[in-house]
Amino acid sequence: MDELTLAAPGSDVSIWALFWQAGWVVKLVMIGLLAASVWTWAIIVDKIISYNRMRAALNRFEQVFWSGQSLEELYRTLSERKTSGMGAIFVAAMREWKKSFEKGVKSPLSLQTRIDKAMDLALTREMERLESRLGFLASVGSSAPFIGLFGTVVGIMTSFQAIAGSKSTNLAVVAPGIAEALLATALGLLAAIPAVIAYNKLSSDAGKIGLRMEGFADEFSAILSRQIDEKVAQKAA
Amino acid sequence: MKVGLTSSLVLHVAALGFGLVSLSSPRSMEAANVESFPVDIVPVEEFSQSVAGDRQAPVAEKPAPQPTSKPETVEDARNIGDNTVDLDNAPTPNPRPRPVETAAAPPPAPEPEPTPPVEQPKNEPQPPSEPAPVPATEVTPEPEPKQEVKPDPAPETTVASKPEGEAMQLPDSAPSPQARPQPPQAQTAKAPERKNSEQPAKPRQTAQSSTEDKQLEDEISALLNRDKPSGGGARRSTEQAALGGRQTTGAKLAQSEIDALRSQVQRCWNPPVGxxxxxxxxxxxxxxxxxxxxxxxxxEIVSGGGSSMAERAAADAARRAVMRCAPFNAPADKYEAWADVQFNFDPRDMF
Structure with missing residues (x-):
């Protein structure tokens, strides 16, 4: 029954005091919401950094790719280090190409399909990496207010029980309990609002990057198919 | 991810620290320490129709009772009285006639003036009457001019008795001035009498100074308030008037009371049908x-009850209704409001 004791009228109503006066359910909710907020911001910062890097990498790769450099050479330099984004797609496609030609082309049609599949796979893997943890933002954005509300309801419930116990309806007695309960909702909103905004922004960014990579994959697939046709024609000739 | 987590933690710690500092102690609201006071809603008729009372009257119905004190008793007192010292002689009443004497004093003083020249021997009995006014001169300032006058006539009588003598001889009613001084001796001088005696004296006296004095005295005596101290209205009550009258004409029947009265009449009323x-x-x-x-x-039928049969029947029905319901039940404290009432019997209200 420790949580049924009410703050004395005119007691400390600072945020810290409110937190310590709260019952354990409310405390748990508040701590959870705080942790969610911390994690949300971590994700936001991380994603912003990684998206910026990704965009820069895409720009750099496109510059290199369309500079007229030989693809073989590009593949050699890229395959040696860890790649991401378009580089990964390019490496996957080139690897499949190489494997097929080293052993001699039996059917250029199936080669085209294999290359497409490899690029699709690489693209999916990249997109997954881009969109990882965005789901957490979405769930925090949608559920944090409810969790905060839960804490508030529980806090107000206990505070009303305490009011019934103290047999006083003086506002000075009632106010601290309600203020403490409302702190939970405030924390929930504090976590949810940035999460929702960041989720919308980051997911649209990820979509844009994905589109860009998809476009590159289609273009590269077209280039490779032209190469295959040329090789088939050479062989036939 | 590490960068993100650390930056997020730093951000949160900073935000919480800021919140703890800035939001830690919200300024408590200052509630003005105003006492609540009850407000009664009172119909304005209570003021506009109340009878005027005494504005200076105290608010209390009765003055605050004075604490009774036990009179101190003198030990071994043998005489009855309210004194603090036991005295044998009975308490003397306040000399009430004195004010009357001072008022009556002026007349004797001037009157001697004419008399000395007229009849010297008779003047002698008068001096006894004069000493009486003399003390009065000490009391009131009015007699002072008389004293000044007095020495004047004395040389005049000796040196120039002729001009005055003419005036003295003309009236043969000399005895009358003699008769006048006597009333003051009896100390029952009355204001009207004195006036009458003074007025005839004027024509006899031709001396300018004395007539001026007379006029002055007349004016003074006219100004004097001769109303008896016990005079005034016939008000018997010693209580001070209250703020309001006992009977207020401002009583007014409430709508419910009017309706109650009306319904009493209506019950007894057989409206003319058909x-x-x-x-x-x-x-x-x-x-x-x-x-x-x-x-x-x-x-009394005020209106209606015209010549036609039906109208007369309606008037009779109304009169019957009123008489049948005769003892009306109405609030007694508002009798003034329903002492004289007028009812309107309208058959249209019945349908």
């Missing part, structure tokens, strides 16, 4: 009531 032109059957009847609710006199 008569055409209900408009003309409206009867307004005026009745005077006694405080116990009974009729005082016969009800």
């Amino acid at each position: 008569a055409a032109e209900a408009d003309s059957l409206v009867v307004s009847i005026r009745l005077k009531l006694k405080p116990n609710g009974e009729l005082d006199g016969t009800p």
